[in-house]
Amino acid sequence: MQTLNPVTLAFDGQQLIEASAGTGKTYTITGLYLRYLLGLYEDAQGNQGEPLTVEQILVVTFTEAATSEIKDRVRSRISMAKNMLLGEHSSDELLRDLIAQLDDRQQAFNRLDMAAKSMDESAIYTIHGFCQRMLKQHAFESNMAFNLRFTLDESELHEQAVFDFWRQFVYPLRAEQAQAVLAHYSSPHSLLKELRALINRKQLQLQPHIDDPEAELTQLWHCQSEYLKALPQFKQALREGDFFNAIAASDIKGNAKPKHKSNLAGLAAFSDNDDTQLSLGAAKHSFSLWSAQSLEDPSIYKKNGQPFSHPLVVEFERMAQLSQGLGERLAQVICVLALAYVRRHVQSNKARTGIIAPDDLLSQLYDALHNDSDNQLQQQIRRQYPVAMIDEFQDTDPIQYGIFSTIYRPSDEQFTNLTMIGDPKQAIYGFRGADIFTYIDAKQQLGAQQQYTLAKNFRSATPLVESVNNLFSSHPQSFIFNDAIPYQEVQANGKDKALLYKGEALGAMDFVFYGSGAEVLSKEQGQSALAEAFAKRVHFLLAAAQQGDLLLGETPPCAGDFCILVRDRGEAALMKQALTRQGVASVYLARESVFKQPLAQHLYRLLAIIHGPYDERALRGLLAGPFYNFNSAQLLALSDDAEQWQQQLQHFAELKRRWYRDGALAMLEQLLWQNQLPQVWAEQGWDVERLLTDFRHLGEILQHKQLELDGTARLLKYFHQQLTRDSSEGDSAQLRLESDAQLVQIVTMHASKGLEYPIVFMPFAVNFRSASAAYYHHQGQLYLDLSKQQENLARAERERLAEDLRLLYVALTRPIYHCALGLYNLGKHKRSQLLQSALGYLLFPGAEGTENVRELLQARLAPYPDMSLTDADHYQSGENLVQENAAVERQVRAQRAVIERNWRATSFSALSFKHSDYHGTSHSGGDDEDHRLQQSLVLKQASPLAQLTAYDFPKGPGPGSALHDILEQISFRGVLAGEAQAMEELEQVITHTLHKYALDESWHALLCSWMVAIMRCPILESGLYLGQLQSDDCLVEMEFHLALNELDAQHFNATMISLFGYDFGLDFERVKGVLKGFIDLIFCYQGRYYVLDYKSNYLGESADDYNDEALTHAMNAHSYHVQGAIYMVALHRLLAARLPDYDPAKHLGGMVYTFLRAMPEGHGVYYRPFSVAEIDTLDGLFAKGAHYA
Known part of the structure; x- marks a missing residue:
């Protein structure tokens, strides 16, 4: 590539400038900006260009911070040029060369002065800001709606669309179909997690390609149906035939893989149980393990062994064919269906509600430009902005490049110019959608005469620049795609300052090695050791600086000169803790959310x-x-x-x-x-x-x-x-800086891009994460292989390594004087993985193994005097720094004292647990959330979903608690009125609750209608129903603690008999302390206060089973009258404390027990008022206990 001269660069339509780290990219942009302002360029016909205004020079970058920086730098450069025109001397060579070309300096000064005053109107935007401005200005040409509401966060829209899909797609399925879906996506949340990265990547193509997912799904359900029909007969044949004996006696080797013999036990268990899916633990095969294709493999047999044959082999093949689609293929079909549905519904919801998101701005302008048959929109934008510069071009994607390549398509009609400037070696935002292959494509569309590079590094000292050159240039494929983006060495600007320890220069690039080199260490072992080693190194060097032994040139470095680069917050936390143990204060800088702390x-x-x-x-x-x-x-x-x-x-x-x-x-x-x-x-x-x-x-x-x-x-x-x-x-x-003091900085590599630090440490330089999803590029197209074929996973892993190499390059070009990198023989299960890391790949090109990494590294670094190797324990902690904050270790001593136990906290459940047995068997179907036995939660397969009622809802403590959770969180009035927000919240609460209690998602629709019906059921004789209550009139789940004074079972039972005419037979030891509990709901109606409790008891399958007699029986059988009495005392004491003019005769209502299953039919409500005398009796009993008469 040609070395760029920004003074003579020809603006011949399009140019690409590769600006390696530290080579003055922003300096170049501002220099070109001044050429446009001063008219120091020629148009396509070779004529002198017209001076442009700040409103005509478009500069596009990717962040608000970058736009602010470029504006400030342009202002500063304009000011410097004006001063030079007035005779002030400057060392800025580019400005001197530009001013030397001016014919009329006064006119140039006036133009620059006007530009300086107009900078607030300059066209320096983020790419999203530019697109938004164009869509507004050209609303008719782009079909842009007016009065749209801008949002940065689409997550709620995505969530809502996924939940809608789940309701429409999963709920109507038969039980066996829903079970198959839930095996892959356990809830809408798990499906959302899968789709979140795909929704806005419109250019992404999924593999394998599914032409008609709905038809394929129908076929899969047919296969499932045939499979389930065939399964009982197949199992019977296994149980009654001789297949197991035949396999055991065959010539198949016992250790053959796949494990035909060792998996027989799992197959036998499957034949005897009710499972519908054959699961063989870690085995990748199921029925296909005993198919003809598997059994034909000669390697599985003993020497001279006979091939195995059996009549059931054909059946195994048939079962494999019928069931295989319900595995990965079903998950793929659901993903394709859901993705299309979610994209469609998110867009329709945006259109309906007038919402637009950042990605919509790009896609709408892209579509408008490409649907512009007469090129009117292109021409209008070109006239408005005849020239443009795209900063950080390596971070662009196909949509973004498509916008600017269309606008600035070469044309003879008018002068236009597009300058793309960036560094492909610093393309590190693939996880955000940036696409290095778009950069490569743009580069390949330009001729060699349109490609330039910046050749001089102005950031780092010469030894460090040469070390980076040596590391990357010695590998023929240092960035994997070197044919398209080759590494080009840069020259150092000649900084001669070095980091000196006791007068001797430390190596510019130091490799800090931990371990013997031969031994493979786990990530946990290596990270822990290197965090400690680097913390000690920082401590030692800071102590040396305080003593004057460590100098940057002639000045001791301070803590703020040290930067530790990490990949993520986990590494940052590890490093921060290690520094704290050494008494070194540090600050973590990251572009992450405070909600992740x-x-x-x-x-x-x-x-x-x-x-x-x-x-x-x-x-x-x-x-x-x-x-x-x-x-x-x-x-x-x-x-x-x-x-x-x-x-x-x-x-x-x-x-x-x-x-x-x-x-x-x-x-x-x-x-x-x-x-x-x-x-x-x-x-x-x-x-x-x-x-x-x-x-x-x-x-x-x-x-x-x-x-x-x-x-x-x-x-x-x-x-x-x-x-x-x-x-x-x-x-x-975004996480805030916790201190502006001069502290050691811990920064993520991504956040460090564009910054510089005198001294940089990378303790975990060999860490990496293998590609878990098969994203890959082929012939310029981005794919995601949902089936994770090995070939495509290998492609994805190659692209992962390429991006890791670019991230390593970014990290290595941050230091000015010195950097140190941690290294060890990283691996798993005694197998080295070091060569899969970016640093290992660069250091050992062509190596097939890492038998002794330390020796290999010594040989690798030997030719380069500025690259050194030290052991991790080379630096021990120096003397204590001026201030040391050592962590305080606190240990809890064992308790040996004898603790007095006659005071305790108890509850209704504890009092009623030792219920006497003489009442006999309780009323049929008395299961409620208080019972200890968990009933089955499995949906009856024979029951069509449309016929399910509240009586079918599962029994037991889990389902009962689930109903409580839902009723605690919803808006009664909003649900009854069908308000959109209240119904949306109801559906979200139900979904979350079903997941929390491991209940089948198919209950969702029933629960929605059930809750609405509960809101309509009268709960008082006056006709009041829950849906009439305002939230201000309700107190949900109030906790209470009632003081108890020597309460015993005899006195308590006697009082209960006098109140309710029923002997509850409670049997508990004398208790003193507090009686604690929670009241489901306290509500106020017409000046009176009531307690309400929700019960999920199953008393029968019709409303007649919940008549007054049945409810009274349940209230007695489960001691709910006792529970209600306790609640009434708690309410009484609360009102006495809160209401200044409290009068129980005027303010106290009664207790309402709602048996939820019958409420949709207007039944299941038990109400009992309490008189003043009854409340006084109960209050006295709890206050005075056995002493109450």
Whole structure:
């Protein structure tokens, strides 16, 4: 390629400039920008070009930060040129050459002055910003709708479309079909996870190609039907025939692979059980293991052995053919169907709601340009922007390149020019859709005279530049695709400063080796050792700098001069912990979301517990976490001290009030200072600045969202969504810098692109992740092979290695003076994988093995004096730095004290657990969520889905808890009214709950209609139904703790008999302490307050089985009257504490028990009011216990 001279570059339509790292790409862009401003160029006919304005020079890049930087650099360059025109001296050679060409300096000054004043109007945009502007300006030509709402986050639209597909596709399936689908996609969430990376990649082609997925699915279901018909007879033939004996006695080797003999036990078990799918553990074969093709392989037989034959071999082949489509092929068909459905419905939903996303801007402008038969749109954009420069061109994709190659298609009608500038060696954003093959294609469409390179590195010292050259140029395929993007050595600019230790220069590129070299080490072993080694190295060098032994030129480096490059947050955390152990303060810089930080999970649990319903086990877990830091002794003491427990509950109640009144941030600030969290975290040796920054950042986001969203429940839902999504809230959620002090920096390699650091360490330089999905390119087209054929997986792995090599190049071109790379013989199961890493691939070209890596590395580095090899333990920790924050090790001592146990917390379940047996067998079908026996959750295969009712819903504690969870989270009024948002939330809650309790997704439709019907069922004699209740009139899952004073079973049973006329026969030891529990719902209606409890008991299969007599029997048989009495006392005490003029005769209602299965038919509601005398009796019993008379 030609070396670029930006002063003489010919603007002959299109040019490609390859700008290696540190060679002055932005400097070149601003220089070309000034040529356009000053008219220092020739048009296609060789005529002097017209000076252009800042509004006519289009510069496109990929991020807002990059646009801001280019604008600032252009402003600065214009200002410098103006000063030079006024006679000021400058060392800027390019500006001097440009000014020397000017005929009229005053006119040039005026033009630059006008440009400087107009920079706010300059056409320097992100690519999405440019497309949005063009679509708005040319709305008619592009068929762009008006008043569209822009969104950065399409995840909710994707989620909704996947859920819609699931309802329309999965719910109507027969049970055996649904089972086959669930074997691949266990829920809509698992399907969404598969589709998320595919939805917006419109250029992607799926393999294997399926012409008619619906027809193929029909065929698969037919095969399944035939398979299920044939299976019983096949199993019978196995059980009754001699196949097992015949195989065992055959000449097949016992250790032959695939394992025909050792898998016989699994086959025998399959023939005896009710399973419909043959599973042989890790074996890749099923029925095909005993097919003719498998048994014809001569390698499986003993020497001179006879081939095996049996009549059942034909049946094995038939069963294999019928069942094989229900494996990978079914998953592929579903994926294709779902992807098409989701794309279609996302687009229709966007059109219907007036939403547009970033990728839509690109595709709409692309379509408008390519559907522009008379080229009107192209011409209008060209007239507006006759010249354009695309920065970071290596990160483009086919759509983006298609836009600009169409606009700036060579034309004789007017002068236009497109300059593409980038570095293919730094194309590292394939995971975001950037496509290095688009760059290669663009390059191949240009002639050699249109391709240029920048040949001089202005960033790094000469030894470092030469080391990078040596590393990459000594491998003939250093970037895999070297035919298209060859490595071209760059010259150093001659920086002569070096990193000196006691007057001697350290090697520019140091390879830090751990291990013997012959021994293969796991990733965990190597990472742990190298993290410690590099932390000690940093500590040693910082101590040497403090003592004046380490110098950069003549100045000791500070902590901020050191940068540690890592691949991800896991490596960053490992390195940060190692540095902390050495007393070295560090800061982690990453372009990732604060919601991905560990503290976000703790904060979500805190808010969920404060919001309720309270969960005592979760609460104790919270107290042991970073916000309270209780040790085991404190938690034990809390369990046995009612007063202290009440104080803790009061603390949470205060936080809840503060949250509801003043917002999340105010509540979190109160918690921060009440619990003295900065001091506590410091005592634990934790990273206080990082934790405080994340704590306040999350608080600010939640405070802002609380103002947008209606209620704390929706805020919690939003918080949970952010924790589970791949991306969160754009720039507002990007991790903040925790300190502006001069600290050692830990930066991801991706985030370091475009930056520079004096000293760079890469402890985990040999780490890599093999390609898990078969994305690959072929003849310019991107494919995804869903079947993961070995050939295509190998292609994907090759492309993974190529991108890792580019990422390594980015990392190696960040340092200015010195870098060090960690290295060890990485592998698994004693097999080296070092050559699969980018660094191993570069260091050992042509190597077939790594028997002794250390010796190979010594030989590899020997010709290069600036590349050195040191052992990992070469640097030991130096003397203590000025300030050292050693981590505090805390151990919990074993508890040897005898703990007094006559005070305890108990519950209704505990009191009723020792129910006397003399009542005999309970009423038929008394199963509820309180029962210990879990019933079957399998959908009856004979029942068509349309005929299912609430009576068919599974029984047992899991399904009962699932119904409770749903009713706790939905809007009663919204569901009854059919409001869109409420119904969407209902469906999402049901989906999540079914997944949580491992219930079949086919219950979704029933649960939706059931919940609506429950909202219509009267619950009071006045005709009130749940759907009439406002959220402000309801308190969901209130936890209570009632003080108990020496309560015994005799007095308790006597009181219950006097109230309900029934001997519940409760048998419990005398108890003193607190009676705790949760009330499903407290609601207020016409000034009176009621408790309501949901019951999922199965009393029969018709409404007649839920008549008054049956409900009374169930209330007695399960001691629900006792439970309700306890709830009424809790409500009574709550109202006495909260209502200033509380009068139980006026304010207290009664207890409502709803037996949910019968509510769709208007039955299943049990109501009992309580008189003042009855409440006083119960209150006195709990307050005075055995002393109450």
